[in-house]
Amino acid sequence: MNDYSHIQKQDEEVFASLLGEETREREGIELIPSENYVSKAVREANSSIFTNKYSEGYPGKRYYGGQFYTDIVENLAIDRAKQLFGAQFVNVQPHSGANANIAMYFALLEPGDTILGMDLSHGGHLTHGHPVTYLTKIFKFIRYKMKDVETGEIDYDExxxxxxxxxxxxxxxxYSAYPRELDYAKIAAIAHEVGxxxxxxxxxxxGLIAGGVMKNPFDYGFDVMTTTTHKxxxxxxxxMILTYNNPEIAKKIDKSVFPGLQGGPLMNTIAAKAVCFGEALKPSFKTYAARILENAKAMETVFKAKNIRMLTGGTSSHLILADVFGSLQVTGKEAENLLDSVGITLNKNAIADDVRGPMDPSGIRFGTPAITTRGFGTKECARVAELMIDTLTNREDKTKLEEIHSEIKSLCEAFPIPDSFT
Ligand SMILES: Cc1ncc(COP(=O)(O)O)c(C=O)c1O
Known part of the structure; x- marks a missing residue:
């Protein structure tokens, strides 16, 4: 257990929630592909004294005094990110992935300009132009798609x-829900052909790009990358926003993040980003990234053997999108709830050309980053996949579901969440 002694003395209600979440994370299997367990070092930095500091501006160019140490950690984060991704310019201040995308759009576009992105039902994120976002009031979003949802091949001609x-x-x-590699050279060539x-x-x-197990778009002509740091x-x-080598673009991005979109940076989070990037630069991170892929393949093998339809036919990354409605006549929402009841957390997800609505779609999305951090190997991941299918096919059998839940708990006990990865 972590040390929450001051919260315990001061605030019983928050303390109770922290304890509850500790137990939930310890005893359950986390398959949400965008979640992970961070090291204690990352958490120490994130909850550190830097939360006290206002640091509007950038290293060497701040609006407030007292920036000696904030400049050091922000520069560390920037330099490490440059090294990790082969970028010449990095802005580590975006508070989230959504903010990074919004700042990037406003840096590169004028109101009314057009963005060509993946059809949202084929895996794009809300910030790629979902009508519920304000972005669609300002920019025009148009779409490309997969040519064949059974292979995942993108229609580059289209x-x-x-x-x-x-x-x-x-x-x-x-994307958020697309499990295949992309032809970055083709995409960059099309982009540059049309200016x-x-x-x-x-x-x-x-993490898979940093770990060298998926391709780096900067090696194939991409100009800019945005990211979250927590998946x-x-x-x-x-x-975070990274610019390959164009100083004019990088300048526009800095202005767009601050003062364009945000106020003071979260210096505690930036210190934690620096620690995380330091971890990702270690050789052990490459092994971690490779295991994420092996583990996803082990789950894919089980789903394939049991004839469960996977969008794009499987995975080349950390995530799988399975059509549980088409394969097992259980909806995405029912599957999410059932799996939750046996200690497996994942999310319902719309699949391409879904016959069901977004609140209770046909699919589930799951992935291996968190269980790989926990130390699960291919054997354990294959077993988790079997238990998932057992849960969905024995949904009326209370005794069976209880047995599955207790096996999940034992598996989690055998693989405690680590404090560090070195
Ligand atoms: C592809 C993609 N971009 C951006 C985001 C947004 O990140 P955040 O939730 O940190 O705003 C996500 C989050 O799920 C994502 O999957």
């Missing part, structure tokens, strides 16, 4: 034709 017709200013890659920026939102796979990268909740 992308090019749409780009030539609509002349977008950004072509956006990177657009090639931008990658690598939020989901930043596969295993850092604090936060965002």
């Amino acid at each position: 992308m090019r034709a749409t780009a030539l017709e609509h002349k977008p200013k950004i072509i956006l890659a990177g 657009a920026y090639a931008v990658m939102d690598m939020a989901h796979i930043a 596969t990268l295993r850092g604090p909740r936060g965002g």
